Amino acid sequence: MEHLETDLLILGAGVAGVYGALAAEARGARVLLLSKDSLPSGATPWAQGGVAFPLDEADLEAHLQDTLRAGRGLVEEKVARSILEEAPRHLERLLSMGLPFHAEPTREGGHSRPRVRHLGGDRSGLLLLKGLLARLRSPVLEGYQAVSLLLSGGRVAGAWVLSPKGPLLVRSGAVLLATGGLGRLFPVTTNPRGATGDGMALAWRAGATLRDLEFVQFHPTALPDGSLISEACRGEGAVLLNARGERFMPRYDPQGELAPRDVVARAVHRERERTGGVYLDLRPIPNLRERFPTVAASALALGLDPFREPLPVAPAAHYAMGGVKTDLLGFTGVPGLYAAGEVASTGFHGANRLASNSLLEGLVMGERAALAALEDLSTPPRLSPQWGPLKGLPKGAEPLPALSLDPGLLPSLREAMGQEAGVVRRGEGLGRALALAEELPLEERPPKEVGREEVEAGSLLLLARFLLQMALLRRESRGAHFREDFPGEGEEAYHLEAQGQEVRRVPRLG
Numbered sequence: 001m002e003h004l005e006t007d008l009l010i011l012g013a014g015v016a017g018v019y020g021a022l023a024a025e026a027r028g029a030r031v032l033l034l035s036k037d038s039l040p041s042g043a044t045p046w047a048q049g050g051v052a053f054p055l056d057e058a059d060l061e062a063h064l065q066d067t068l069r070a071g072r073g074l075v076e077e078k079v080a081r082s083i084l085e086e087a088p089r090h091l092e093r094l095l096s097m098g099l100p101f102h103a104e105p106t107r108e109g110g111h112s113r114p115r116v117r118h119l120g121g122d123r124s125g126l127l128l129l130k131g132l133l134a135r136l137r138s139p140v141l142e143g144y145q146a147v148s149l150l151l152s153g154g155r156v157a158g159a160w161v162l163s164p165k166g167p168l169l170v171r172s173g174a175v176l177l178a179t180g181g182l183g184r185l186f187p188v189t190t191n192p193r194g195a196t197g198d199g200m201a202l203a204w205r206a207g208a209t210l211r212d213l214e215f216v217q218f219h220p221t222a223l224p225d226g227s228l229i230s231e232a233c234r235g236e237g238a239v240l241l242n243a244r245g246e247r248f249m250p251r252y253d254p255q256g257e258l259a260p261r262d263v264v265a266r267a268v269h270r271e272r273e274r275t276g277g278v279y280l281d282l283r284p285i286p287n288l289r290e291r292f293p294t295v296a297a298s299a300l301a302l303g304l305d306p307f308r309e310p311l312p313v314a315p316a317a318h319y320a321m322g323g324v325k326t327d328l329l330g331f332t333g334v335p336g337l338y339a340a341g342e343v344a345s346t347g348f349h350g351a352n353r354l355a356s357n358s359l360l361e362g363l364v365m366g367e368r369a370a371l372a373a374l375e376d377l378s379t380p381p382r383l384s385p386q387w388g389p390l391k392g393l394p395k396g397a398e399p400l401p402a403l404s405l406d407p408g409l410l411p412s413l414r415e416a417m418g419q420e421a422g423v424v425r426r427g428e429g430l431g432r433a434l435a436l437a438e439e440l441p442l443e444e445r446p447p448k449e450v451g452r453e454e455v456e457a458g459s460l461l462l463l464a465r466f467l468l469q470m471a472l473l474r475r476e477s478r479g480a481h482f483r484e485d486f487p488g489e490g491e492e493a494y495h496l497e498a499q500g501q502e503v504r505r506v507p508r509l510g
């Protein structure tokens with residue numbers, strides 16, 4: 001078995017991991033990144049919209065208010081303010097790196113002003129990530145999946161990794177989780193194949209707290225394979241029709257197709273249940289091919305012709321507001337373990353994410369968490385900065401067991417999640433899905449015995465259990481969490497947290 005040693009091990013090479021690595025290597029640290037899929041991997045390269053940056057000092061307050069409004073009383077204001085205050089410095093840095101941001105910001109849903117910066121039209125995430133990767137000097141090992149964290153003297157000190165060449169033990173002074181979200185828990189999702197919540201499960205197993213998992217943002221219009229049809233299409237004239245060919249959105253909201261994302265998602269869900277299907281008619285958009293090349297190409301690839309017929313659409317799991325609870329520096333509370341990006345729950349998004357705030361959070365928190373992890377290294381045990389093979393197993397270091405599930409059992413779990421924990425939830429259905437999730441055997445196995453798919457399925461099962469428990473406990477509708485049996489928003493805003501087996505209610509900090 002091979003062993004490697006480094007100062008900072010970063011799990012994930014999306015925006016949070018790569019931007020964090022750039023900051024750490026600029027301080028002279030030895031950094032190693034792992035990506036379980038080939039580059040460019042993760043959700044980052046799929047981001048079509050852009051990155052939200054406050055325009056100036058005055059707009060900072062307005063951006064904060066928009067963020068607070070979207071988050072429905074659960075945004076931690078101190079966190080949001082600190083992220084937004086730092087945002088302009090990062091935009092300047094990215095511009096100085098030569099990243100091709102469009103000069104003119106655009107306005108997106110929920111933003112009171114045009115402040116979203118795009119790159120390459122609808123290829124923002126791809127160009128951002130490629131630009132960052134091009135400047136990175138640290139190695140990124142592709143096809144390397146962390147399946148368990150290594151503990152040494154009460155600290156996280158590395159990871160057990162599945163690699164194309166076999167198992168690998170990486171020992172590090174600290175670990176930064178930047179593994180992205182959990183969209184693959186649902187049957188229809190806009191997320192990439194690797195969005196299986198691995199980092200959340202690894203952190204929980206090491207003793208970290210998971211927070212607010214019930215808040216999953218659903219995108220209202222995705223094709224059957226999860227390809228996203230951007231909101232901008234509806235802005236340009238596309239209309240939603242039910243299976244009877246009726247336009248239904250004006251019955252749900254006076255803004256029709258341009259109602260807020262969660263309102264449209266619920267309407268699409270209801271009309272699919274009521275009439276058997278929902279379709280998006282893109283034909284009213286002039287110059288569809290030139291204006292939305294990605295959308296047109298995704299439809300054609302599925303054998304659907306957007307120029308001749310309305311396209312079948314459904315709501316799709318899009319973004320996890322919850323995740324590993326961290327402080328303002330990305331610290332998880334477990335010595336040596338940090339988290340940034342979609343895997344983390346900093347309190348920035350509350351109960352619903354404001355469009356394009358996630359890439360921004362990935363940048364700001366990726367840098368902060370990487371630098372905080374380096375500070376942590378200056379206290380013993382400081383590791384040799386040499387990166388290379390080790391001769392023997394490190395003394396006293398123990399890999400934690402890996403969580404695993406037979407991947408053949410995943411489809412039934414996904415189906416239950418789509419049915420009972422999607423855009424519209426009810427106590428009874430959530431209870432049924434939880435009973436199923438609790439029946440499925442979540443195993444703890446030595447990391448040397450598990451494979452990629454078993455670990456992904458194990459992570460998803462763990463997260464399903466907590467998500468369902470939290471959704472049951474939250475007897476109200478707030479942000480992205482809608483309970484048909486509790487349609488109103490409760491008076492008090494609180495978080496739900498899981499640590500060990502316990503799930504508890506925790507007041508918002510403010």
Ligand SMILES: Cc1cc2nc3c(=O)[nH]c(=O)nc-3n(C[C@H](O)[C@H](O)[C@H](O)COP(=O)(O)OP(=O)(O)OC[C@H]3O[C@@H](n4cnc5c(N)ncnc54)[C@H](O)[C@@H]3O)c2cc1C
Pocket residue numbers: 011012013014015016017034035036037041042043044045046047048049050051052124125144145146147178179180181190191192194198199228318319340341342343355356357358359360362
């Ligand atoms: C279709 C789509 C459009 C979006 N549009 C926008 C937008 O316009 N603006 C915006 O702000 N946000 C958008 N988002 C959300 C945003 O893209 C993501 O929240 C963000 O990119 C997440 O970045 P990240 O660095 O946290 O993780 P990711 O970019 O998802 O990267 C995760 C990384 O972790 C690796 N990984 C995972 N598990 C392991 C493991 N066990 N071991 C090793 N490596 C692992 C993956 O291979 C990958 O490298 C969009 C999301 C989607 C899906």
